[in-house]
Amino acid sequence: MRVGVPTEIKADEYRVALTPAGARELTEAGHEIIIQSGAGEGSALSDETYVAQGAKVAPDAAAVFEQAELVLKVKEPQAGEVALLRAGQTLFTYLHLAPNPDLTRALCDSGATCIAYETVVDRAGRLPLLAPMSEIAGRIATQAGAFMLEKPLGGRGVLLGGVPGVAAANVMVIGGGVVGFNAATIAIGMAADVFVFDRSIDRLRELDVAFNGRASTVYSSTLAVEEMLPAADLVVGAVLVHGARAPHVVTREQLGLMKERAVLVDVSIDQGGCFETSRPTTHSDPTYVVDGVTHYCVTNMPGAVPITSTYALTNATLPYALALAGKGVAAAISDDPGLLAGVNVASGLVTHAAVAAGVGSEYVPAPEALGIVS
Numbered sequence: 084m085r086v087g088v089p090t091e092i093k094a095d096e097y098r099v100a101l102t103p104a105g106a107r108e109l110t111e112a113g114h115e116i117i118i119q120s121g122a123g124e125g126s127a128l129s130d131e132t133y134v135a136q137g138a139k140v141a142p143d144a145a146a147v148f149e150q151a152e153l154v155l156k157v158k159e160p161q162a163g164e165v166a167l168l169r170a171g172q173t174l175f176t177y178l179h180l181a182p183n184p185d186l187t188r189a190l191c192d193s194g195a196t197c198i199a200y201e202t203v204v205d206r207a208g209r210l211p212l213l214a215p216m217s218e219i220a221g222r223i224a225t226q227a228g229a230f231m232l233e234k235p236l237g238g239r240g241v242l243l244g245g246v247p248g249v250a251a252a253n254v255m256v257i258g259g260g261v262v263g264f265n266a267a268t269i270a271i272g273m274a275a276d277v278f279v280f281d282r283s284i285d286r287l288r289e290l291d292v293a294f295n296g297r298a299s300t301v302y303s304s305t306l307a308v309e310e311m312l313p314a315a316d317l318v319v320g321a322v323l324v325h326g327a328r329a330p331h332v333v334t335r336e337q338l339g340l341m342k343e344r345a346v347l348v349d350v351s352i353d354q355g356g357c358f359e360t361s362r363p364t365t366h367s368d369p370t371y372v373v374d375g376v377t378h379y380c381v382t383n384m385p386g387a388v389p390i391t392s393t394y395a396l397t398n399a400t401l402p403y404a405l406a407l408a409g410k411g412v413a414a415a416i417s418d419d420p421g422l423l424a425g426v427n428v429a430s431g432l433v434t435h436a437a438v439a440a441g442v443g444s445e446y447v448p449a450p451e452a453l454g455i456v457s
């Protein structure tokens with residue numbers, strides 16, 4: 084199969100969807116790799132390192148999309164990229180469609196089969212292609228939050244860990260999944276007082292064991308959230324309902340309970356945001372203030388550390404890329420129900436139930452849309 088890798092064009096995005104190691108594995112499996120010139124540059128990977136592993140270099144995105152049967156990307160396609168997609172082509176990337184009806188419609192119109200990293204599941208029901216980026220985003224969330232709490236950056240002017248004789252800051256993490264666990268781990272490492280909120284009792288049990296008394300776990304009722312907000316210096320929002328638009332866990336009204344110049348980091352912003360007052364921001368202009376509270380809502384947080392995140396992402400995506408290229412979409416998704424769960428759009432139809440609910444479209448199961456007879 085011809086596998087194409089364009090340069091990412093979303094603002095401040097420096098990751099690339101394939102490393103030279105991946106190019107080597109796909110080439111050895113008999114596939115042709117077409118990478119856009121400069122695609123790896125943001126991750127310190129030159130064209131030559133890909134060519135040395137058997138890839139061909141194309142001058143621009145148009146040439147990559149033109150030749151590729153399978154397109155590997157990192158972030159959701161931007162308007163210029165959607166225009167290059169066509170029927171018969173497969174796109175494998177993060178999509179986050181539930182809060183984005185316009186992109187969903189455009190992908191349907193393209194006729195391409197669009198598989199979203201973030202809804203692929205493993206045998207245990209976990210999200211193997213979201214997890215590596217969630218680990219990174221969770222760690223950045225606390226780092227960025229600590230930074231934004233500094234006075235010259237508009238923060239309250241509080242040090243997360245305090246010092247002997249002065250109390251540490253309170254870090255509230257709402258959603259104790261992969262992002263939440265990692266955000267809390269870094270906050271504990273910075274010696275903050277940490278409180279992790281979740282609605283899954285089983286998850287709270289696991290966190291309680293993992294933290295071994297170094298963080299408090301709290302059942303995330305509305306009242307418990309309202310009781311914690313006045314004491315919080317940094318709130319990390321990290322909830323997820325698979326494939327769906329993020330629920331609002333802090334409303335505009337509840338913002339009034341918070342301290343002046345406390346910081347909210349909304350990691351769930353890629354699924355529409357879990358604070359009512361959140362709106363997407365970029366690394367170049369990451370924050371804004373509502374009612375005296377700093378909001379940090381960068382949609383591609385791992386994009387800031389591409390040398391870490393390109394490898395973490397491609398380690399996880401490569402086996403799926405090999406399966407898609409080797410078997411073709413129909414056989415690959417028939418063999419792996421977890422990969423089938425990743426198909427969000429096919430044959431002009433929305434093929435993921437939570438995405439369909441999010442964008443207000445009809446849901447058609449992927450095998451039906453693709454005409455796969457079982």
Ligand SMILES: NC(=O)c1ccc[n+]([C@@H]2O[C@H](COP(=O)([O-])OP(=O)(O)OC[C@H]3O[C@@H](n4cnc5c(N)ncnc54)[C@H](O)[C@@H]3O)[C@@H](O)[C@H]2O)c1
Nearest residue numbers: 216217220258260261262281282303322323351382383384
């Ligand atoms: N901004 C970025 O750059 C970036 C990067 C990676 C991941 N993310 C996003 O971060 C979010 C979290 O991802 P994850 O991998 O940690 O997901 P996850 O599934 O591992 O964890 C989500 C947790 O939220 C909990 N939850 C759901 N609804 C809740 C509610 N109402 N109140 C409290 N807890 C609730 C779940 O029980 C679960 O433990 C996702 O939206 C993901 O797309 C963003």
